Amino acid sequence: MSRTGVANPSHFADPDPRFPFPHSPVPTRCQTEPATFDFANGDRSGESRAATERRLARARRACSGCPIVKDCLLWALVNKDLTKVGIFASTTPSQRTALRKRMVDRLGPDWIDVLADQDQARRERAAAARHTPLTISQARIVRLDREVNGPMPKPLTPAQQQRNMARLMAGLKAA
Template sequence: MSRTGVANSPHYADPDPRFPFPHSPTPTRCQTDPKLFDFANGDRTSDRAATEKRLAKARRACSGCPIVKDCLRWALVNKPLTKVGIFAATTPGQRTALRKRMVDRLGPDWIDVLADQDQARRERAAAARHNPLTISQARIVRLDREINGPMPKPLTPTQQQRNMARLMAGLKAA
C-alpha cells in the first residue's frame, strides 16, 4: 500500500500526532514495491490461491523490515487510515482483531494508555541522558535485575483509574 497516497483517500482522517509514521534510513519494501501491499477485504473472494501467495510474499517482506513494530503500532492506532492494505504483515481483519485484544488488555482508552507509556519512556530516556548512572549504580542495577528480574512498570493514571473501577465493580458484585 502506498504510504504516501493515504491523503488522497476519500475517507481521509488525520493521523494521531502522538504516533508519527515510522521512517527507516533505507527504503522499505512498502516504499519500493507498494503494489505488493495493496489489499482490501474483498480481495480474498477472487482467486484464493493467488491471494494467499500474495499475502505470504507481503508478510515475508515485512518480516525483514527494520520498522515493522512501529508500523504495526501506527496501523493499529490510525484505524481510519489503514482500512485497506498490508501493514506490518497484517490484514485489515487481523488488525481489527488486534485492536479488540488491546481493548481487552488495556481498556477502551488503550490508545491513550500507549501514548502515556511512550511519553513516560521518552521522559525516562531524556532523564537518563542528563543524569547517567555511575558505574557503581549501574552494577547494582544489573545485579538486582539478575537476582530479582525486571522491575514492574509503574501504572499510568489511566490504568490506575481503570483498575480501581474494576475493583469497585468486583466489590459491588460480591
Template sequence: MPGLRSALPASDRITFPYTASPTACQRQPAHFSHEETSSPAAQTDIEQAKQLCAGCPIATGCLKWALAHPSDARLGVWAGTTTRDRTRLRQRLTDRLGTDWVTVVADREDQRREQRQAARHTPLTVHQARVICLDRDVNGPLPQRLRRLTPDEQQRNVRRMLAGLQARKAG
C-alpha cells in the same frame, strides 16, 4: 514537553515511524496493497508481505500507527497484519485497556521515550555495569556495524532467553 503531547489527540501522538533506508513496503508496494480476498495471487502477495514485514526494523511502530489510525490503514498489509487481524487486535486492546486504549498506548510510549532520554544522562548502576561486562565476556564485543539477525538466530536467542529465565526461576 508532556503538556503539549497530552493536548494532542491520542492518535496524533502515535506517529508513523521513520527509517533512513527504504522498507520492503516502499520498495515493493504491490505486495502490500491487497484487500483480503480468496484469490490465490492476492493470498500469495499477502503471505509475502507478511514475511517481508517480519524483518522490518519499524514493524512495531508501523503496527501501533496502523492500529491507532484505522481510517488511514483501512486496507492492505501493515506490519504483517491484514485488515481482519487489525480489527481483532483493536478489539483485544479495547478489552484489555478500555475504549481509550490509544491514549494509554500513547502515554506509555511517551513514558518510554522520556525514560530513554533520561537514561542517556544517568550513569549506570554497579549491577548494570556488571551485566554489561558479563555480556561482553560471554559474547565478545559488539560488532562495529550491527547486522540483522536471521530468523534462525532470532529463534536461538529466544530459546536461550527462555532457558535463562527458567534457570533463574529454578535457582
C-alpha cells in the same frame, strides 16, 4: 464549494500526532513495491484463493525483515481510519481489527491514550538518563547484570524473524 450533509472528499482523517508514521533510513519494500501490500478485506481481485494467499505470503515475508515493522504495526493499529485497506506490518485489515479488540480487552477502551502515556514516560526516562548519570549503586547493578547475563542481545537473524512471524501468524489465526 461544500454543501451541508455532503461529505467533503478532500478531507481525510488525520493521523494521531502522538504516533508519527515510522521512517527508515533505507527504502522499505512497501515503498519500493506498493502493489504487493495493496489488499482489502475480501479482496480477491479476480484471483483464486491460492493466488491471494501467495500474494499475502509475499507481503508478509517482505514485512518480516523490515526494520520498522514494530512501529508500523503500532501506527496501523492506532490510525484505524487510515488503514482500512492494505497490509501493514504483515497484518490484514481483519487481523488488525482483532488485534485492536485484544488491546481493548488488555488495556481498556482508551488503550490508545494508555500507549501514548507509556511512550511519553519512556521518552522522558530516556531523556533523563542522558542528563543524569547513574549512582554508584546503579552502576554496580548494571555491571553485575552484564557479568551475569552477558551483553545485550544481538539483532534478530532472518531465521529468528521467520520463526517470530510464524508465531505471530499462529496467534492471529487463534484470535
